[in-house]
Amino acid sequence: MKKPRIKYFYQLIGSHLSILLIALLILSILFVQYVEEFAYEEKAEELERYGEQILRELERPRPGTDLQTYVSLLKAQGIDFIVFDQQSRVLYPFSEAFPPIDLTEEEWNIIEQGETLVVNRDVERFEITMTFVAMPYVSDGELVGGVLLASPVSGTREMVSELNKTLVTAILIALAVALLLSLLLSKLHVSRIQRMQKATSMITNGRYDVNLPETNFDEIGDLSRDFNKMANKLQQSNEEIERLENRRRQFMADVSHEMRTPLTTIAGVIEGLRNNMFEEDQREKGIRLVSDETKRLIRLVNENLDYEKIRSNQVTLTKEEVESEELLEIIQEHLYLQAEEKGDHIVIEPEAGTVIYGDMDRLIQILTNIVKNSIQFTDHGQIFLRAFKEPAHMVIEVEDTGSGIDVEEIDLIWRRFYKTDFSRGSGQFGLGLSIVKQLVTLHEGDIQVESTKGQGTKFTIRLPHKKDPEA
Template sequence: MKIKTFYQQLLSHFSVILLTVLVLSLLLTHYLENVVYKQKTDELTTYGQAILTDLRQSNHNSETILKSYGHVLDARSIQYSLFNERSSIVYSTGLKTALIELNQEEWNALQNGQSVTVRQELKRFDEAVTFVLLPYFERQQFIGGILLTSPITGSRAIISQMNHYVLYTTCAGVLLALLLSGLLSVLHVRRIQRLRKAAAAVSGGDYTVRVPSSEFDEIGELSNDFNEMTEKLETSMKEIDSLENRRRQFMADVSHELRTPLTTIRGIIEGLREQMISAEEQDKALQLAQDESKRLIRLVNENLDYEKIRANQIQLNKQTLPLKELLEMTADQLEFAANERQNTLIVDVSDPLSVSADYDRLMQILINITKNSIQFCENGVITLRGDETTAETVIQIEDTGIGMDPEEIEQIWDRFYKAIMSRTSTPYGEFGLGLSIVKQLVILHGGTIEVQSEKGQGTKFTIRLPK
């Protein structure tokens, strides 16, 4: 059976508050009843002690004292009787019998000098009364006692009136509890419904939804967690969308880049086969086919390298290498490409400086970054520097090229990213995998890489490798 959360909350809140009010009402009623009876017995005890004290102090006026107290107490609906050690009544303002009916326990208490108090007595007297028995001693000898009685109807009337007040208070408390529990239930249910609607929106693909949150209770904390979750999902979806867009661009680039060299190679092979290429042009055609096949291999290798690095399938063979020699080799390999764009390569490193790295992978890092600098620099200077600190070897590759905006700096490490997205087979490279591979290889070496750049002011890559 399905029970709505509203009714569950309402029932739980109302039950707790109602139970609390009822328990407090019962305790208050019991307490007030005890107070009323205690006040009555204390009053009877006080009057009884006063009568006995006056009787001890009087010599021949005991009758007068008893009568005077009788008038006073009669106005307060209190009767009293004086009796001797044989329970015979000596003087009484109310009892018509000649003897006081006391049980053995009560007699023993009186003879031991103890008072006896009974809240309600229904059998031994003509009406239901509260009574007090006080012992009467003279010269330390028990000679009787005094019995004071008061009808319980007066006490009951007071208790009944107080119970009415308690009942009215209880009813008011129950109504207030119902109202309060209803308000609390509505509040909690609304908060839960907001979370439910937000969760439904997220399941429908809307990751921008947020719910009001607080630190007040668990629902508020749940709302905080929900908002954090949606923020992360929104960020992830943006990244996924961006990656998907780059993947589509990558696939378009792959189709174009692979189609072009394959078409060229196919055309050359068919030309040679059909003897459509003259003997003078054959060497040039074969060189073109060789260049295009190398280009295909390079493109395939870039993708394979990236996937191997991501899958942790690259094993580094670290060794101590002379950094100046590595930078000079990089400059020598790329000198022709730099000259084509009228760039100058400068190596600035001291002779004894060394670096702990895998030779092949470090050369791959240096060539990728330097090629990147050459591609985005024309009629400029590209400087390869080496330095060290106590714990690190520092490599810097700086150019005076076109530079980058801060937004571009954040994206250059992303797979498929190209600084110029409109390009395919342009001087700026092919698939945008080079810097992604560079970063992964630096991380595999336990190092860090950072970029400083300003639009129109050039770019500086700084690599830090632990010694």
């Protein structure tokens, strides 16, 4: 069975009002008790003051002269008094309101010790609830009795009753004001939470372009700021996932495209050979074509495997100090025939005595890919290989006088399988420069490209020097 839900809005109002009501009730009870005790204490102090005056009158040579004046004066204020002896008998004046005083032994002990007995509320010895004080009467150093003054507590009760009515009215007004404020504040807080709930629903539905108002006022403002950061991160992650998915689809399309042509060629030649469709002098040419296309497929697979190994950090570099002149000569000799086929001339210009710190095999792979790219786009031109030293880096430059690259394509050449229109029919797969970029990064280096359409291209590689172990 589904449990009933209570909206947060009503929870806030209920919590505000309940806290206020409990606080008001506690304060009211404490306040009423304090006022009540204070009123009784004030009444007792008033009775004590009158009692002291009566005792002073009793100490005069003719004590009965002015006592009647006190009787009339105190009667007008609702106060009665008597003078009693040690046997609790009333000596003056006799009144039906005061039967013989029945003091307990404990109360007599207080009077005998010369102290004033104060009873705020007494309901047993009088017909009505009274406040009374009993003060010891000492004559010639001996206790002869006491003076008792009493006053009904009805006046004090009426005052407390009026105070209670006032407090109830004040509580009701306070609750009404608190209810109004609670409605406003609860609506404000709930609206902020509802905005966050709406934003959460948007993210759940795949919409990450949310932006909650940020404030430094309270924790909800901090939560909104963190929520916006989370949404931004999710949006970036989602965009990255989409980019990766697009790259995956593009990769599959490119691989399929690159493999279709050689496989089609191989299948056609094999079918022709099997059906004796080639003349004898064409058979050797067909076999060479199958061999070339097979090597092309193997190269495609190897380049893909190499690229993935580099990207996943599965390649370990064996760095050493390589003489720049030796490295550039190896590239020149290795690609001499390919350059000659295009009518190109490879020129090396190494700075004397300079060394490059890196993996020899990977450096050859980097420069081979770049120079092959330059040969591909250069006809009857020159390709310069330079190496020179800078304070923090060793610089290798590969510059050609070829057709150059469009400005908008410069940042695209590092992409996997990206090929310019000039290379579409060249049989290259567009993986070489991607591998170059990854290998240079693996060497903690940097590679940049400068190119002007129709005037050539220059690749600049900067590799850090070998670190001094004592530094």
